Amino acid sequence: MRRYFGRKLLIYALTFFVAVTVDWVIPRFMPGDPVQTMLARASLRPEASQAMQAYYTSVFGLDVPAWQQYLNFWGALAHGDLGVSIWLFPQPVTSVILRAIPYTIALLIPAILLSWVAGNKFGAYAARRRWLDNTVLPVGYVLTATPYMWLGILLAWALATVAGVFPIAGGYSFDVEPSWSLSFLANLLSHWFLPFASLFLVGFGGWAIGMRNMIIYELEADYSHYLEALGAPRRLVRRYAFRNALLPQLTGLALQLGVIVAGALVTEIVFSYPGLGYLILQAINNQDFFLIQGAFLFIIIGVLAANFLVDVVYVLVDPRTRTGMRGAT
Amino acid sequence: MTVSDSEELAAATPAAAAATPVTVASPRASREALYFARRNRKLLAGLAVVLAFLVVAAVGPLLTDHGPNEYVGPASQPPSARYWFGTTTFGQDVFAQFAHGLRSTFLVGVLGGGLAAAIGMLIGFTAGYRGGVVDEVLNMVTNVVLVIPTLAVLLVIATYLRVRGVIPEALFIGLFSWPWVARAIRAQTFSLRSRDFVDLARLSGAGGARIVLREIAPNMSSYLCMTFILLFGGAVLTAATLDFIGLGPTDGISLGLMMNNAVLWSALPLGMWWWFVPPGLGITMIVGSLYIMNVGLDEVFNPKLRKL
Numbered sequence: 001m002r003r004y005f006g007r008k009l010l011i012y013a014l015t016f017f018v019a020v021t022v023d024w025v026i027p028r029f030m031p032g033d034p035v036q037t038m039l040a041r042a043s044l045r046p047e048a049s050q051a052m053q054a055y056y057t058s059v060f061g062l063d064v065p066a067w068q069q070y071l072n073f074w075g076a077l078a079h080g081d082l083g084v085s086i087w088l089f090p091q092p093v094t095s096v097i098l099r100a101i102p103y104t105i106a107l108l109i110p111a112i113l114l115s116w117v118a119g120n121k122f123g124a125y126a127a128r129r130r131w132l133d134n135t136v137l138p139v140g141y142v143l144t145a146t147p148y149m150w151l152g153i154l155l156a157w158a159l160a161t162v163a164g165v166f167p168i169a170g171g172y173s174f175d176v177e178p179s180w181s182l183s184f185l186a187n188l189l190s191h192w193f194l195p196f197a198s199l200f201l202v203g204f205g206g207w208a209i210g211m212r213n214m215i216i217y218e219l220e221a222d223y224s225h226y227l228e229a230l231g232a233p234r235r236l237v238r239r240y241a242f243r244n245a246l247l248p249q250l251t252g253l254a255l256q257l258g259v260i261v262a263g264a265l266v267t268e269i270v271f272s273y274p275g276l277g278y279l280i281l282q283a284i285n286n287q288d289f290f291l292i293q294g295a296f297l298f299i300i301i302g303v304l305a306a307n308f309l310v311d312v313v314y315v316l317v318d319p320r321t322r323t324g325m326r327g328a329t
Numbered sequence: 330m331t332v333s334d335s336e337e338l339a340a341a342t343p344a345a346a347a348a349t350p351v352t353v354a355s356p357r358a359s360r361e362a363l364y365f366a367r368r369n370r371k372l373l374a375g376l377a378v379v380l381a382f383l384v385v386a387a388v389g390p391l392l393t394d395h396g397p398n399e400y401v402g403p404a405s406q407p408p409s410a411r412y413w414f415g416t417t418t419f420g421q422d423v424f425a426q427f428a429h430g431l432r433s434t435f436l437v438g439v440l441g442g443g444l445a446a447a448i449g450m451l452i453g454f455t456a457g458y459r460g461g462v463v464d465e466v467l468n469m470v471t472n473v474v475l476v477i478p479t480l481a482v483l484l485v486i487a488t489y490l491r492v493r494g495v496i497p498e499a500l501f502i503g504l505f506s507w508p509w510v511a512r513a514i515r516a517q518t519f520s521l522r523s524r525d526f527v528d529l530a531r532l533s534g535a536g537g538a539r540i541v542l543r544e545i546a547p548n549m550s551s552y553l554c555m556t557f558i559l560l561f562g563g564a565v566l567t568a569a570t571l572d573f574i575g576l577g578p579t580d581g582i583s584l585g586l587m588m589n590n591a592v593l594w595s596a597l598p599l600g601m602w603w604w605f606v607p608p609g610l611g612i613t614m615i616v617g618s619l620y621i622m623n624v625g626l627d628e629v630f631n632p633k634l635r636k637l
C-alpha cells in the first residue's frame with residue numbers, strides 16, 4: 001500500500017511540476033512579445049497602463065537568463081504570488097480566484113457526488129430490465145453527448161426565461177446584501193439550482209450507462225453464473241455484480257474529473273454564476289493573462305487533490321490494493 | 330498487467346461499452362461482421378444521423394449566397410422561408426452559420442480524433458510491446474498527461490494565440506487527449522504479445538514494427554475503430570467547450586462559437602431560441618449518434634452481445 005501511494009504521489013508531484021512548467025513556458029515561447037501583446041490588447045486607464053508596463057517588465061524579468069526566470073517563477077509561486085490581475089487591477093490574482101472558488105466548489109462537489117451515486121444506482125437497476133433498459137440507454141447516451149453549456153442554456157431558457165421559476169443569472173439577486181439570513185440562503189440556493197441541475201444531468205447519464213454496461217458484463221462473469229447455479233437469489237447476484245462494477249466506475253470518476261471541471265466552467269458562464277468559469281471568461285475578454293494562468297494552476301491543484309481522494313477511496317473499497325497488489329498506476 | 334488495467338479499459342470513458350474481448354481477424358470474420366452490421370439497427374440509425382449532418386455540412390454552405398458572418402438580413406428574425414433558422418441580433422443568417430459550423434465540427438473531430446488516435450496507438454503499442462524500461466517511462470508520461478485536464482492546458486495555449494484557426498485548435502486537442510487510448514491499447518497489446526501467433530512471427534524473424542502492424546493491430550482493429558469514434562466525439566465536445574469560453578476560431582465560425590455569441594448577446598433573456606438551439610442540437614445529435622453507433626459496433630464485433 002505504501003508503494004501504491006508512493007507511486008501515485010510521485011505521479012502527482014511530476015504532474016504539478018509539468019503543469020507549472022507549462023504555465024511558465026507558454027507565455028514566453030509563444031510567437032510575439034507577451035508584454036506587448038498584453039498591453040496592446042488590454043484596454044486600460046493610462047495610469048494603470050504605465051504601472052502595468054513597469055510591472056510586467058519586472059515580473060517577466062526578460063533581462064535575466066531563462067533558468068533564473070524559471071526559478072523566480074517557482075519562488076513567487078511558493079509565496080502564493082500569481083501576479084496581479086489586469087481586469088481587477090491592482091488586486092492580486094490569488095485573492096481574486098480565492099473569492100470565486102467557493103461558488104465553483106459548491107457546484108462541483110454536490111453535482112459530482114450526487115450524479116455518481118444516483119447514476120450508478122439507477123444504471124444498476126436498469127440493467128437487464130428490458131423495458132427500462134431500452135429507454136435508459138438512448139436517453140443516457142444523448143445526455144452524455146450533450147455539451148454541458150447547451151443543457152445549461154436549455155434549462156435557463158425553459159425554466160428561467162419562459163417559465164420564470166428560477167433566476168437566469170448571478171450567484172444571488174442584485175438587490176440583496178450577502179448575509180447569513182435565511183432569505184439570503186434561499187436566494188443563493190435558487191440561483192445555485194439550475195447550474196447544479198445541468199451538471200448533474202450530464203453526469204447522471206454517463207454514470208448510468210457506464211454502470212449498466214458494467215453490470216451486464218459482471219452478470220456474464222463466471223462467478224455470477226456459479227452463484228446462480230448454486231441457487232443464490234437474483235438479488236444477491238446483482239449485489240455482488242454491483243460491488244465489482246463500482247471499481248471501474250471509481251476509476252472512471254478519476255478519469256472524468258477534468259471533463260467535469262471544464263463542464264462546470266462553461267455552465268457557470270451560461271448562468272453568469274460568479275465562480276471560476278465566469279472569472280475565466282472575464283479574464284479572456286479583458287486579456288487578463290495572469291488571471292488565466294492562475295486559474296489554470298488552481299484547476300490543476302484541484303484536480304490533483306480530487307484524484308488523490310479517489311485513490312484513497314479506492315484503497316478503502318478494494319481489498320486487493322491493501323493486500324500488496326500494486327493496483328492502478 | 331494488473332487487474333485494474335483491464336477494468337480501466339472498460340471505464341476509460343463512461344460511454345465506452347463493456348470490455349471488448351480480443352478477436353482474431355480473418356476474412357471470414359470480417360464477412361460475418363458485415364453480415365451483422367447490416368442488420369444492426371443501432372449502428373444503422375447512428376450512421377444515418379451522422380451522414381445526414383455530413384450532407385448538411387457539405388451542401389448547406391452552397392445553398393446560401395453569403396458568408397456565415399455577413400450581415401445580410403433584418404435583425405432578430407425567427408425562422409422563415411427566407412432565413413430557415415432565423416437571424417441573429419446583427420442580422421446574420423443562423424442557417425449559414427450552422428452549416429459552416431458543422432464543417433468545423435467534422436474537421437475538428439477527424440483531425441483531433443485522428444491525431445489523438447495516432448499518438449495513443451504509437452505510445453500504447455510501443456509501451457505494450459517493448460515492455461521494461463520503455464514501458465515504465467511511457468507509462469509515466471501517459472499518467473502525467475492523463476491527470477492534467479485537457480481544457481485547462483488548451484485554455485492557456487489558446488489565450489496566447491493571436492490568430493486562432495480551426496485546424497490548430499483540432500491539433501492541440503488531439504495533442505492532449507490521447508492518454509486513455511494509450512493505456513487501453515497498452516493493456517490489450519500486453520495480452521496479445523504472448524500469443525502463439527506472435528511468437529511464431531518473432532521466430533520467423535519479423536521486426537517489432539512489423540509484428541505490431543501485421544499481427545497485433547489487426548487483431549484489435551474493432552477496438553481501434555471504436556476508440557477513434559469515441560475520440561472523434563470527445564474532440565467535438567472539447568472544441569465546443571473551448572469555443573464557448575471565447576477561445577474559438579478567430580477567422581471563422583463554429584457551433585460552440587455560435588452558442589458563445591448567443592449567450593453573450595442576451596439571446597437567452599430575449600428568448601431567441603433559434604439562435605442557440607440548432608448548434609447545441611447539432612453537436613448533441615452527432616456525438617450521441619456516434620456513441621450509439623459504438624454500441625452497435627460492439628454488438629457486431631462481440632458475439633456475446635449479439636441478439637439473435
